[in-house]
Amino acid sequence: MPFTDTAPQGPIGVFDSGYGGLTILKEIQRQLPQYSYLYLGDNARAPYGTRSFEVVYRFTLEAVRYLFSQGCRLVILACNTASAKALRSIQQCDLPAIDPSRRVLGVIRPTVEQIGLTTRNGHIGLLATQGTVSSRSYDMEIEKIYGNRLTITSQAAPMWVPLIENSEALSPGADYFVEKYTSALMNADPQIDTILLGCTHFPMLYNKIRACVPPHVEILCQGGMVARSLADYLQRHPEIESRCLKENSCRYLTTENPEAFSRLAEMFMGKPVSVNHVAL
Numbered sequence: 001m002p003f004t005d006t007a008p009q010g011p012i013g014v015f016d017s018g019y020g021g022l023t024i025l026k027e028i029q030r031q032l033p034q035y036s037y038l039y040l041g042d043n044a045r046a047p048y049g050t051r052s053f054e055v056v057y058r059f060t061l062e063a064v065r066y067l068f069s070q071g072c073r074l075v076i077l078a079c080n081t082a083s084a085k086a087l088r089s090i091q092q093c094d095l096p097a098i099d100p101s102r103r104v105l106g107v108i109r110p111t112v113e114q115i116g117l118t119t120r121n122g123h124i125g126l127l128a129t130q131g132t133v134s135s136r137s138y139d140m141e142i143e144k145i146y147g148n149r150l151t152i153t154s155q156a157a158p159m160w161v162p163l164i165e166n167s168e169a170l171s172p173g174a175d176y177f178v179e180k181y182t183s184a185l186m187n188a189d190p191q192i193d194t195i196l197l198g199c200t201h202f203p204m205l206y207n208k209i210r211a212c213v214p215p216h217v218e219i220l221c222q223g224g225m226v227a228r229s230l231a232d233y234l235q236r237h238p239e240i241e242s243r244c245l246k247e248n249s250c251r252y253l254t255t256e257n258p259e260a261f262s263r264l265a266e267m268f269m270g271k272p273v274s275v276n277h278v279a280l
């Protein structure tokens with residue numbers, strides 16, 4: 001069904017399967033504090049990383065439609081798995097029917113555009129969900145932009161999102177799985193000089209990952225890159241920018257327990273957050 005609301009402006013929607021998109025939202029809010037944001041975490045159905053293409057697409061489309069129904073004109077899929085498996089279909093097949101004036105953007109393209117600035121020897125390592133790795137989205141984008149100047153070695157880390165979603169990111173028990181996947185990656189290509197955390201949840205394990213990787217290896221989180229790219233996008237698209245509400249505010253929605261969400265979100269965002277439950 002098309003959306004016909006006529007309100008001139010709405011918040012920028014930020015969507016993730018769960019808590020991971022907070023690592024993107026935090027940087028976006030830091031770089032672009034003037035806007036209003038509406039964050040939606042589908043915690044009840046996380047993780048997405050091991051789900052099929054069809055399921056990730058269906059869940060993501062439901063979330064996008066919900067954010068549109070709340071007035072969002074622009075939605076950021078702050079989730080690599082959803083960006084890899086659902087973004088193109090939503091942009092090409094669904095948006096024209098829903099409302100061609102609205103926009104949905106992902107996190108993979110802006111990340112790949114900026115990754116070449118960091119590596120010195122062209123050897124990139126990717127840590128991501130199984131879904132993102134199997135989609136080969138990063139391999140294809142890297143080839144499009146850099147040809148064979150960059151090589152990418154990918155390692156899925158399927159246990160990391162469940163650890164984070166279950167508030168175990170800081171526990172000593174997480175160390176085993178952090179070491180397991182980082183050493184598998186470095187063993188696969190010991191020349192890697194830049195590791196991309198290609199899952200928005202993974203910066204929540206940053207200190208543990210850092211401790212497992214040689215000091216000369218750069219570890220990139222996507223928040224700053226996505227925020228810079230969004231700022232640039234809004235500057236180039238005044239017709240979208242003028243429809244983004246500017247009240248310097250943020251509301252949070254979760255499909256799971258709002259109390260549990262606000263505990264973790266407040267810890268991560270460093271300020272009180274108001275969270276409501278929503279059923280998609």
Ligand code: DGL
Pocket residue numbers: 016017018020021046047048049050078079080081082129132161198199200201
């Ligand atoms: N934060 C997500 C990503 O960037 C999703 C993880 C998941 O739900 O498995 O891929």
